[in-house]
Amino acid sequence: MNIKRMSKLGVLICLLSFALYGQSAFAQMTEITDDEGSTIRFDKPFSRIISLYPAHTENLAFLGCDEEFIGIGRSDNYPASISDKNRFSYRDNTEKFLAARPDLILIRPMISRSVPELISKLRSAGITVVSLQPTNIDQMFDYWRLLGLLTGKTTEADKMVQQFTLALDQLEDSIPVPREERPRVYFEAIHSKMKTFAPDAISMFALETGGGLNIANDAVARNNSNIAPYGKERILAKANEIDIYLSQTGRMNRVSLTDIYNEPGFQLIKALQTNSVFLVDEELVSRPTMRLLTGISKIQSALYPVLRREQPDVASHEPLFTPQTQLQKWQ
Template identity: 50%
Template sequence: MRIKVFLFVPCLVLLLTTLAAAASIVDSEQRTLVFSQPFKRIISLYPAHTTNLLELGLNREIIACGPGDSQLSGRPVVQFQDDPERLLALKPDLVLIRPMISRGYPNLVRILEKNNVRVVSLQPTAASELFTYWETLGRLTGREQQGKAMVETFTKRMAAITEPLRKIPKEKRKRVYFEAIHRQMKTFAPSSIAMFVLESAGGVNIATDAEQVRETNIAAYGKERILAKAARIDLYLAQSGRMNPVSVNDIVKEPGFEVIKAVRDNQVFLVDEEMVSRPTMNLLDGIGFVRSLLYPDYGQEGLSRL
């Protein structure tokens, strides 16, 4: 009996120590991941993940990236369409994806996890999720303090950008239609990160009645609804990039758009999608850039640290 007690006590202490040291996160698909040590061999299949990992001070830990990610030259390039064996050959301990991948390629997730590779799906679709996302990456990689520092830095720099806007009465702020996908006449969801950028820059979203598409940051709108508000659109803004390969000329020459106030006043502009749609510190550049379009009289006030 004494032998059993002698063996039981150390095991209990070991178990309690392990539980105390364990950390956990909840990803964007509400899956809970419990882990006992930071991940050191990471495959990043979303450029925003890579950007944020680098911001956290990680570099060698990122062993491979996706094909649309040029931030780390010389690293192996893999994609979620690949045979899972190609990813497994790199011996990752963590693969970072986003919900689009897990929904479209569940077999990839299943095979990776079957081979003891942790898979975490992360992508904030609302501004309210942004800070939690950065802190989650910090927790996964043992960079919790750096994750909190990102939040603090972002908050301070954004305050400097938005401070001058307090001088502008709300009724005098410019009204904006923010285009997400031109060919489908879609805008951004009112709670999206892109609209957070617009509103932080002092713009007023004229499409607050847009219907969010599933759980994405995109919202359906349509040409008829845009034209119904044509006289009230002071500035027409469109994201530009892979998701929306559009030009200013495409917009101003769109049949019917000649009645839009912003088109008549030459107030149609493009903004790089990386500055308004990806959940990185580059959103500060996006806020500063959009503010300069809306209120050029404010010049570089508060932007010197960008």
């Protein structure tokens, strides 16, 4: 996949203003369409934001937002600078949101499906609600730029894209073998349900740019998800071909190395026989944030011993790329 090939916008961005100058005021009106087809019009950046998805929170912090946050999700844990923000959940009542007086609430489609009545009430009360969640890498840059539009940080969003692309090139250049010699990897998404990722999922982009070959490239996602059922029989059918067994770990997949090694039948898998089973934090490989670079680096460390920077089977939140260090580079 060529990250430098810009996709058509995953969300329709139609600028009705004459120009946007960095963080300056909008000339007239900006119109966008979010990932659920809702049209949003605004004539100035939003400044009282509640983010209900950790990726939104992380990306906005990376863009330099701080005082703009009046609330974040209960599970949002990165970066440390947002730890003192007021906490919200999509299961909170309408009154809690109204009392905070936000001008923008950022959600993702799953929230709309879970609490449609809440979203309807918030919009009826005059609060702008925008639903975003890129599902593959081709949509990620457009998503970052859209967050820049909403907050008036368009220059920072462009620099974010540039910095990601530059760092990605450096990571790809460090892969020590040609493609035909790269290890074949089964990348587990949910152990208990024997699920992997769709071939075009962000996690699979991390695997492939990290130097691995997806052995489950015939997986098919269901229900508009990036997660794809694979089944133990299909995994074991490729047991002799799986050089590396990689699994995300976190809230979605609470799994340990012991769980994988003790799974009945898995002793037939080549990767288990050679002790080539590794865990990587799901926050680093499943979210459309700059820390995806850290996830790719950790995958490289697991696949290629010569590149190992730390024990790759220990899931870690420690990033190689932080909002603070990147902003310093931009200044």
